[in-house]
Amino acid sequence: MFDAEEMAILNALENDKLVQSIDADEEIALARKAAKEYLSKSKNITIRLSLGDVTTIKNKAQETGIPYQTIISSLVHQYATGKIRLEA
Incomplete structure (x- = not known):
């Protein structure tokens, strides 16, 4: 059914202990920069x-x-x- 990693994520979610592993704001900023550079070429x-x-x-x-x-x-x-x- 679920592997160990999936179970750990599910347990963290159910116990309200899920933590983001990335900085979403930074990822969004990088994606916007990449799109802007692509479109300006x-x-x-x-x-x-x-x-x-x-x-x-x-x-x-x-x-x-x-x-x-x-x-x-x-x-x-x-x-x-x-x-x-x-x-x-």
């Missing part, structure tokens, strides 16, 4: 865009003062997170 890719689209985006980027790569990245992120959708 970027990956260089190669993509083919029409010359007209690139020129238009570069012109709009110059008007707004935002780098054109940032605009393209933002659009991809907004699509990936469902904030914008493509029409079929």
